Amino acid sequence: MLFGPPGAGKGTQADRFAARHGVPKISTGDMLRKAVHDGTELGRLVKDRLERGALVSDDLMIRLVSERLGEPDTTHGFVLDGFPRTIEQAASLETIVGGRGPLVVVALVVHADEVVRRLSTRGRHDDEEWVIRERLQVYSDSTEPVLEYFRRRKAITVLDGNRPPDEVTDAIEAAVAHAVGRASNS
Numbered sequence: 001m002l003f004g005p006p007g008a009g010k011g012t013q014a015d016r017f018a019a020r021h022g023v024p025k026i027s028t029g030d031m032l033r034k035a036v037h038d039g040t041e042l043g044r045l046v047k048d049r050l051e052r053g054a055l056v057s058d059d060l061m062i063r064l065v066s067e068r069l070g071e072p073d074t075t076h077g078f079v080l081d082g083f084p085r086t087i088e089q090a091a092s093l094e095t096i097v098g099g100r101g102p103l104v105v106v107a108l109v110v111h112a113d114e115v116v117r118r119l120s121t122r123g124r125h126d127d128e129e130w131v132i133r134e135r136l137q138v139y140s141d142s143t144e145p146v147l148e149y150f151r152r153r154k155a156i157t158v159l160d161g162n163r164p165p166d167e168v169t170d171a172i173e174a175a176v177a178h179a180v181g182r183a184s185n186s
């Protein structure tokens with residue numbers, strides 16, 4: 001699971017990890033944007049919140065992620081990007097993946113000004129300045145506490161996401177190898 005503020009590089013790193021390990025990338029942002037684009041019922045439900053940079057409800061997100069993680073392509077692993085974003089989602093993730101092998105939590109920490117710089121050059125539909133500001137506010141109000149939640153469980157690796165992408169990739173690989181090794185020795 002990759003954790004961090006908008007613009008931390010989670011999407012890029014999740015793509016690389018998925019390709020390297022042949023596991024699906026499960027990005028809740030991508031799933032929601034696709035639902036909006038396809039005009040599904042889910043898409044109609046979440047469109048407004050997505051455009052405002054507000055969080056989709058925990059109920060909906062937990063259902064979406066548990067359904068996705070119930071699909072057979074996730075049996076040998078997956079990389080999760082964008083979930084959990086609240087304490088309630090974090091608690092549910094432990095239930096969802098319970099008994100499935102180690103859950104490795106990697107947080108990317110990035111300076112606030114670097115985040116703004118990256119997002120304002122990305123050009124996604126919800127990357128207008130006022131929406132970026134809202135998403136960063138939501139991150140510090142609702143999502144940052146999730147970092148503490150995993151810290152208290154000592155189940156997290158915090159990495160410096162300000163570094164070049166290749167260095168971050170190497171650090172993620174090392175963190176996952178370490179955590180998986182530890183889990184199989186215990």
Ligand code: ADP
Pocket residue numbers: 005006007028029030032049050053054055056057061081082083084085089135
């Ligand atoms: P970013 O790249 O800014 O981190 P994402 O692509 O992960 O953004 O998510 C885009 C939007 O999708 C969020 O602003 C939010 O509206 C919604 N969203 C994604 N994941 C979640 C989640 N786990 N809980 C609630 N809302 C979510």
